Amino acid sequence: MKFDTIIIGGGLAGLTCGIRLQKAGQKCAIVSAGQSAMHFFSGSFDLLCRLPDGTEVSNPVEDMDKLPEYHPYSVLGKEKVRKYAMEARDFLMSCGIRTSGDCTRNTWRITPTGERKPSWLTVSDFTALDSKDEKIAEKALIVNISGYLDFNTSFLAESFESHGTRCRVESLKLEEMERLRNNPSEMRATNIARVMDRDEIWIKAAGFVRDMIKDEDLVVLPAVFGLKNAEITDRIREVTGVRTIFIATMPPSVPGIRSQMTLKAEFEKAGGRFLPGDTVIDAIRDEDGRISSICTYNLGEIRLHADNFVLASGSFFSKGLCASPDGIYEPIFGIDLNCSDDRAEWFDRSFWKRQNYISFGAITDNHLNASKEGKIIDNLYVIGSNLGGSNTLHEGCGGGIALITALAAADEIIGKMEERR
Template sequence: MLNYDVIIIGSGIAGYSAALRCLDHGLKTAIISSGQSALHFSSGSIDLLSHSPISHQLVRDPWSEISRLHTSLPQHPYAKIGVRNIRQAMSWFQSILSDAGIPMSSLPTQENHLRITTLGTLKPAWLSQPYVKKLDFDCRNLQDIKQIVMVSIEGFRDFQPNIAKEVLQRNALPVGNIPIRIVKINLSAFNQLHRNPNDFRSIDISRVLRNKQNFDEFSDQLSATATPDDLVIIPAILGNGDGLQLMHKLSNQTGLHFHEVPTMPPSLLGIRIEEALMKTFTHRGGILHKGDEVLGGKFNTNENKLQLSDIRTRKMGDLTLSAKHYILASGSFFSKGLIADRNHVTEPVFGLDISETGDRSFWHQKDFFTQHPHEFLSFGVETDEQFVPCIQGQKVHNLTCVGSVLSGYNPITHGCGGGIAISTAYAAAEKIMAERNPNIPLEARA
């Protein structure tokens, strides 16, 4: 049997955040990772709260809206954590990523900003990476931009600037008044490869551009087609395995102002975050059981309290893993943290109690794209105020649930997936530390 202080199931943004905070407290921590997380499909920005769960309207000031949830929606994860603790968690997360070479920031006002997406729409976010232009809601910080230059890579099909340009020009915002020009970049390295460039993904191009000669050719073509007064919209094709180093180099070499947009998966903006978190975790002594899957656990009752004693995984066979505390960060339907059949939704690892789902006909709206939220997106594990789940109504006292496996909120409709993942993960680690050291004041643990 392998023994730890904390075992975390899941290696997405919630799992790594919980693990890193546990390491802050000196806890021997392991992560069970079944594979790539949803970060490979993400924008690389962090949403705190983009739409109100109360009015469903677009939110400019997320902190003000979050403060209202305590009385309006007490089962919402943010309501359970509280504004002060959420602020602390988000500030901590920024520090972790900044130390790892991926600084993320919000507007100086602490309000949401708008970012230009791959399709030319404007999407709210709260934290974004350095080469993402953070537009205020009135787009006043675009006034000094003379034109928008969209970069088209010859043969690269995962970014279509013609579509993005048309959508962006239709927006009833100052963006629509700025001239938009599309420039084509053709890399000679493609001609030397025995592959159709139309088969390339962003991660393939990133490998090509790690070669200095190819990078300099790319840089020279950009310098010849744009000026420092332009905003250059570029698909995220740099940064596989080297974080932001090549983007910094490109910026310094060209003198241009870039706005990166994520492409079709894999998303290099999201991969940067995952790689930064994983490297930080392992460099600080965390144990990563990669490519493994938890099959179930053994429970016992100690002083009339149900507890998880150890877990079995697919790779370990008869060798079990044991910890004093467990954190479930297995995600939602996408990562199989929740499983749906014709009539039921289940949590497959431990059979935890799920929020009431009702009849299947009420799980979703008739149309996929609709103004009304799909109910299934708010399904998840029911927990108490400290995110402790139950099995058939009985609490599992040393198990905490974090991130998108939780019920009580809609991460897509309300744009709060990243913020919930980070803040619930941070809260779980603080809960564990409070239980282990009940006489240490909260301020001393921060």
């Protein structure tokens, strides 16, 4: 099978790149082994929340100058990063994902434990605050689904009250949820959201919530609505009649899975071929060291050929990078990595401290081309969290790196395609 471009990994980076390429007239395939980081999404894409030394960032675009030269934003160049950061919101919108936010000013998202963290683009069902200390309302009614343990109302109430909001906590009991409650492991965000996606159920739930409101000016609900369609959250707001916000739950993430499904549908609508549940296990190189084809677990002897390949296989979490007693390696192409050979430098024994292994990953040139033994492979691009040089957890830049490098790599490939015409 022959494609113009094959993308390995169908998370945020792979899908973004695939959509851009497919819409530009390329014939693309995405091979994707399994779940992506979007299943654990907080509801906000982060562009740059902190500098490596821990300094909080308020204007991500301005502070990019302070990043080290090996950071993916520095490798790509500030102008390109700014351009794609400006474009990202419209790109998501064109795929059907509504967000708010701006790359020149971080806002504050509310985490499942009530903490406030800087963020860039926040999906429409969530609320981003203008300042860390903002008093969100005078009085809030926090409602949980009875028996649901992944939404901690006490933490949220404590956090809201520390910012001056008086809180009342209520529990919503629905007979339709009782089947899930028979087995506590079924009482997870996505299973609840599947039930809540039915019109008669969310209308009933929203009606119960409306009846609980006394004099509160804010209703707070867990983000377990709108697995297929974010508009349900707007309609719940209409029913309750007071300002209603949805707060991220512990994973799985309903808005994350919805966003992932929306991007996948957009890729397929544009004519792309998505091969789910398959793992790329090897690559064939020609005599110049360029990649000519790849092999997958399911396709066996059948190789997938393409002019260009994009590695979007994620970091350790998604098995895009692996660690063995002998070192860190990228399992498909064996490309050059930015990492330490000294195991003692991989991690800090204190779980809460900065973990170095998160910044390990592929080295590229400023076209995002990978190298092997120091030699650039000009038809292999690396995007997203497979890239080294940034500590996405510590710096809060994972979503930005995924979106920006995906759009940049797609434009590199489109540029080459247009040159050939």
